[in-house]
Amino acid sequence: MTELDPKAYQFATLAIHSHQAPDPETGAVITPIYQTSTFEQQDAGKHKGYDYSRSGNPTRSALEGCLADLEGGHHALCFASGLGALTTLSMALFKPGDHILCGDDVYGGTYRFFDKVFRPYGIDVEFVDFTRPDLVRQRVRPNTKALYLETPTNPLLKLVDIEAMVAIAKSHKLITILDNTFASPYFQRGLALGVDIILHSTTKYIGGHSDVVGGALILKDDTHAQALRFHQNSLGATPDPFASWLTLRGLKTLALRMKAHEANALSLAQFMEKHPGVESVIYPGLPSHPQYDLAKRQMLGFGGMIAVRVKGGLDEARTFMKSLKLFTLAESLGGVESLVEHPALMTHASIEPQVRNAIGITDNLVRMSVGIEDAEDLKRDVAQALDKVLALAKV
Ligand SMILES: Cc1ncc(COP(=O)(O)O)c(C=O)c1O
Numbered sequence: 001m002t003e004l005d006p007k008a009y010q011f012a013t014l015a016i017h018s019h020q021a022p023d024p025e026t027g028a029v030i031t032p033i034y035q036t037s038t039f040e041q042q043d044a045g046k047h048k049g050y051d052y053s054r055s056g057n058p059t060r061s062a063l064e065g066c067l068a069d070l071e072g073g074h075h076a077l078c079f080a081s082g083l084g085a086l087t088t089l090s091m092a093l094f095k096p097g098d099h100i101l102c103g104d105d106v107y108g109g110t111y112r113f114f115d116k117v118f119r120p121y122g123i124d125v126e127f128v129d130f131t132r133p134d135l136v137r138q139r140v141r142p143n144t145k146a147l148y149l150e151t152p153t154n155p156l157l158k159l160v161d162i163e164a165m166v167a168i169a170k171s172h173k174l175i176t177i178l179d180n181t182f183a184s185p186y187f188q189r190g191l192a193l194g195v196d197i198i199l200h201s202t203t204k205y206i207g208g209h210s211d212v213v214g215g216a217l218i219l220k221d222d223t224h225a226q227a228l229r230f231h232q233n234s235l236g237a238t239p240d241p242f243a244s245w246l247t248l249r250g251l252k253t254l255a256l257r258m259k260a261h262e263a264n265a266l267s268l269a270q271f272m273e274k275h276p277g278v279e280s281v282i283y284p285g286l287p288s289h290p291q292y293d294l295a296k297r298q299m300l301g302f303g304g305m306i307a308v309r310v311k312g313g314l315d316e317a318r319t320f321m322k323s324l325k326l327f328t329l330a331e332s333l334g335g336v337e338s339l340v341e342h343p344a345l346m347t348h349a350s351i352e353p354q355v356r357n358a359i360g361i362t363d364n365l366v367r368m369s370v371g372i373e374d375a376e377d378l379k380r381d382v383a384q385a386l387d388k389v390l391a392l393a394k395v
Contacts, residue, residue: 006069011186012255019065020248031062033245053241055233060244064216066251067206070185071198073218075225077232078244082181082201083109084237085215089199090114092231093175093224096122098145103130103160105153105359106179107201108348114148131291133164140172150179151188152295155307155343155367156360157282159291162298166194175224181205181334186258187301191220204334205304208250208257212243257336260372261304267375268368268382269306277320277386277393279364282307305333306368307343314363316389317342321366323385326378333369338378341367 004018022029034057041047050056060078068076079085090113094100102114104127114125128139130149147169151160162178169176177197178190184205190198200206202214215237219225232238239247262285269283281288284295285302295302310316321329327340331347341347343361351361370378 004069006072011070014069015066015254016252018069019062031059031245031248033241034058035241054236054238057241057244059241059248060239063244063248063251066248067185067200067202067216068218070251070254071180071218072185072189072191073198074220074222075228076216076218077225077228078202078239078247079215079217079232080237080239080243081213082107082179082199082203082215083113085199085201085217086110086113087117088231088235088237089177089197089217089228090118090123091235092227094118094123094145097143099124099126099141099143100146100148101136101139101144101174102127102148103150103153104128105130105156105158106148106150107154107181108343108350110148110150110179112350130160130165131158133161133168136165137168140168140174144172144174146175146177148177148179150182151298152182152284152303152305154182154305155347155365157182157284157289157305157307159284159294159298161294162188162190162193162195169196170194182305183299183301183303184254184258184334186254187262187303188299191218193298196221197224202247203332205258205261206251206254206334207247208254208335209246210332210335210337210339212246212250214239214243214247257372258301258304261334261370262301264372264375264378265304265306265368265370266302268370268378271379272306272308272382272386275383275386277311277316277389279309279311282309304370306370308366308368309362309364310366310386310389312364312389312393316392317364317366319392320385320389323388324381325384326371326373326381327368333367335369336372338371338373339369341369343367 039050064076149160176195178195179199181201198218200216266285272278273281283306310320327338330339
C-alpha cells in the first residue's frame with residue numbers, strides 16, 4: 001500500500017491508514033513498536049533515515065505523519081507530554097524581551113508555565129480575556145510576538161473566535177498558536193482558519209484511553225517546523241516508541257469516539273440543564289451557551305466536555321462528585337471512561353484563589369469529561385447524584 005493522498009480521503013480513513021501502511025519488510029498490518037534507542041549505520045554518518053530515537057523513530061514518524069494529515073498540516077512533532085510540546089515551542093520561538101498575549105482561561109499548567117517558569121527568563125506573558133477581540137487588539141505592543149489561544153477553554157468552555165484572533169495576528173505579524181486539545185482535530189481544524197501552530201495534549205482525546213501521556217505540534221510553515229524540529233531534538237522531551245504506538249492505536253478510532261462523546265455530552269447537558277439541583281450548565285452545544293452561534297460556525301461538533309455549577313458551594317460540589325458511580329474523580333479528560341473533577345481544588349489549584357474566582361472558577365463548578373458509556377446509564381448516574389445535592393440543600 002502506498003502513502004495516501006490526504007486530500008483524497010476523509011478523516012476516519014486517514015486516522016486508520018495515513019502513514020500506517022503495512023510494514024514492507026514483514027507485512028505486519030499494524031505499525032511495529034520500534035523499541036530501539038539506536039540504529040545501525042551502513043557507513044559512518046550513512047543510515048536509513050534514523051540514527052537515534054530521540055532524534056527520530058519510525059513509530060513516532062507514523063504518529064507524526066498521521067497527525068499532520070488529520071489537522072491539515074505539513075509537519076507534526078510529537079512530545080512526551082502536552083507541556084513538553086508547549087515548553088519546546090516556547091523555547092524555539094521566543095526570546096527575552098518578547099511579549100506574548102495568552103487567553104486568561106487556559107489550562108492551569110499552561111498558565112503556570114508561562115507565569116512561573118517562562119516569565120523569569122525575561123519573556124513577558126500577559127493574560128487577557130480572549131473572548132474580547134477588542135481587548136486583545138488593544139494589548140498588542142511593538143514587542144508582541146504571539147497570540148496563544150485555547151478554545152473551547154478549560155474548564156469554562158468559553159469560545160475564542162479563531163478567525164478574529166487570526167485577523168489581529170495577521171495585521172500585527174504575530175504567530176497564532178491554538179491549543180486544540182478539547183475539540184480534537186475531529187471537531188476543529190485551526191490551520192484551515194489561518195492558525196499557524198496547533199498544540200495538543202495527545203494524552204486526552206487523541207490517545208483516548210487514559211493510558212498514555214503525550215503532546216504534539218502541527219503546522220504548515222517549513223521554517224518554523226525546522227526550528228521546532230531542532231528544539232525537539234535539542235531539548236529531548238520526546239515520546240518513547242511505546243507511547244507513540246499507544247497514541248497511534250488510540251488515534252485510529254478518534255472519529256468514532258468523538259461522535260459518541262458528543263452524543264452523550266449533549267444528552268447529559270440537556271438533562272442537567274432542567275434539573276433543580278443545577279445552577280447552570282456550560283456546554284457549547286446548548287443554545288443557552290452565550291457563544292452557541294460561534295460554536296456552530298467554527299467547530300464541526302461540540303465535543304464531550306461539560307462544566308456544571310451545582311446549586312450551593314463546595315459541599316454540594318463534593319457531594320455531587322462523590323455520589324457519582326460511573327464518573328471517576330480524576331484529573332485529565334478525553335478517555336473512553338467518564339471522569340469528573342473539581343477545577344478549583346484540582347486542575348486549576350495552581351492559580352491564586354482571587355484570580356480563579358475572578359475568571360469564574362468557583363467552588364460549585366464541576367468539570368465532566370463525558371465518556372462513551374451507555375447514555376441512559378450515565379443519565380441515571382447523574383440524576384441520583386444530583387438528587388443527593390438537592391437533599392443536602394434541604395438539610
Ligand atoms: C487543554 C490542555 N492543554 C495542555 C495540557 C497539558 O498536557 P499534558 O498533561 O499532556 O502535559 C492539558 C492537560 O490537562 C490540557 O487540558
